[in-house]
Amino acid sequence: MKVLIVGAGTTGLTAACALSFQGIDCQIIERRSQPSQLSRAVGIFPSTIELLSSIGVPADLFSEAVPMRGLQYLRNGRRLLFLDFSSKEFQGKAGLFLPQNRTEAILAGVLRKRGVDVQYGLQLTNIVSQNAAAIVEYSNHDKETFDWVIGADGVHSLVRQKMKIRYPGQDLPEKWSIADVEVNGHMPPSLVTVNLQEPGNSLSIVLPLGQGHVRVVSSKEDALSALPQPLDIKKIYSQGSFQISVRQAETYCKNRVLLAGDAAHCHSPVGGKGMNLGIADAVAAASAIIRGEVEQYACERHKIAKQVIRKTEFARKVVTSNNLLMKCGLWILAKTIGVVPAVRRAYVRHLTEI
Numbered sequence: 001m002k003v004l005i006v007g008a009g010t011t012g013l014t015a016a017c018a019l020s021f022q023g024i025d026c027q028i029i030e031r032r033s034q035p036s037q038l039s040r041a042v043g044i045f046p047s048t049i050e051l052l053s054s055i056g057v058p059a060d061l062f063s064e065a066v067p068m069r070g071l072q073y074l075r076n077g078r079r080l081l082f083l084d085f086s087s088k089e090f091q092g093k094a095g096l097f098l099p100q101n102r103t104e105a106i107l108a109g110v111l112r113k114r115g116v117d118v119q120y121g122l123q124l125t126n127i128v129s130q131n132a133a134a135i136v137e138y139s140n141h142d143k144e145t146f147d148w149v150i151g152a153d154g155v156h157s158l159v160r161q162k163m164k165i166r167y168p169g170q171d172l173p174e175k176w177s178i179a180d181v182e183v184n185g186h187m188p189p190s191l192v193t194v195n196l197q198e199p200g201n202s203l204s205i206v207l208p209l210g211q212g213h214v215r216v217v218s219s220k221e222d223a224l225s226a227l228p229q230p231l232d233i234k235k236i237y238s239q240g241s242f243q244i245s246v247r248q249a250e251t252y253c254k255n256r257v258l259l260a261g262d263a264a265h266c267h268s269p270v271g272g273k274g275m276n277l278g279i280a281d282a283v284a285a286a287s288a289i290i291r292g293e294v295e296q297y298a299c300e301r302h303k304i305a306k307q308v309i310r311k312t313e314f315a316r317k318v319v320t321s322n323n324l325l326m327k328c329g330l331w332i333l334a335k336t337i338g339v340v341p342a343v344r345r346a347y348v349r350h351l352t353e354i
């Protein structure tokens with residue numbers, strides 16, 4: 001069996017790890033000339049680490065990652081709720097922080113050891129798939145036939161477009177922002193801070209990346225000025241704004257082509273589930289190809305992503321809403337999570353699992 005994976009983001013690299021772990025002949029192409037340096041997704045769930053272990057990417061390869069020690073919710077800068085992940089209640093249940101480019105480097109390293117090298121600077125330009133095989137064309141004008149192709153080529157997936165798979169949904173008008181900075185002095189170790197600022201209902205999230213590095217994400221256009229208290233910034237590594245699209249491919253499988261990761265779905269970064277969902281898709285896609293259960297893959301993964309999109313959209317709307325009733329519900333929920341252990345555990349499960 002011969003499989004092509006298009007795109008060497010976390011999804012494509014994971015699919016290649018999963019296939020090569022089972023001894024399947026796979027190739028992986030990437031249109032960029034070299035690995036990405038972008039830190040994009042930083043949160044890795046415990047279930048993702050377990051899944052990666054199951055395909056021969058052991059947890060100890062992630063030793064450089066920063067364990068998430070706690071999560072605090074603030075309202076106008078005043079603490080509403082604190083979840084201590086180092087407490088007995090949650091030990092081992094919280095996630096890790098590692099910039100996405102480092103996660104990709106770890107996966108590519110595992111592949112290299114298995115003799116699978118990412119072919120950088122090679123782009124898929126066309127794909128025609130019938131029932132028995134898929135024929136692909138590359139940017140160097142070569143053509144090649146594969147038993148299966150996994151389209152892990154991101155939100156603007158050419159594989160999806162060429163296969164005429166619709167990607168319905170919406171592009172939200174608001175601009176969100178992101179900044180990666182280094183701060184002076186002491187930052188609470190591995191503590192995620194989520195602040196809701198009123199009036200205006202802006203959301204800001206501060207994520208620690210280790211050694212004084214901090215990621216700020218905000219629902220406003222300027223992440224750094226949206227914070228309740230300014231950070232003492234030593235250096236700004238990167239800063240920018242982005243718009244959120246909420247979309248899902250109408251099917252994840254057509255003829256000999258499977259879609260996975262952002263090629264199959266995209267949503268807001270609230271909850272940090274995008275990369276984790278893509279990694280889980282990738283493992284499932286590889287397993288489906290090996291077992292001959294691609295229809296099941298399409299059905300199950302579509303359903304799971306639909307739920308994630310629904311929950312993520314609900315959370316985004318609640319935290320950025322002006323609706324008084326929704327806001328009251330949110331404050332009551334925060335108080336309940338703080339005092340009722342069963343609700344607290346359910347909430348943490350909801351946060352750290354797909």
Ligand SMILES: Cc1cc2nc3c(=O)[nH]c(=O)nc-3n(C[C@H](O)[C@H](O)[C@H](O)COP(=O)(O)OP(=O)(O)OC[C@H]3O[C@@H](n4cnc5c(N)ncnc54)[C@H](O)[C@@H]3O)c2cc1C
Binds near residue numbers: 278
């Ligand atoms: C600012 C930001 C912050 C985020 N934060 C989080 C977070 O905290 N947690 C989380 O889980 N998610 C987060 N996400 C989402 C996460 O980054 C994505 O869900 C994840 O990168 C999807 O991985 P992927 O491999 O499916 O797609 P991508 O990472 O987009 O990779 C697709 C790859 O395919 C390549 N490619 C495209 N077309 C072709 C072609 N024709 N031929 C060959 N190669 C091609 C591209 O160059 C690219 O490298 C964030 C996203 C953004 C933008």
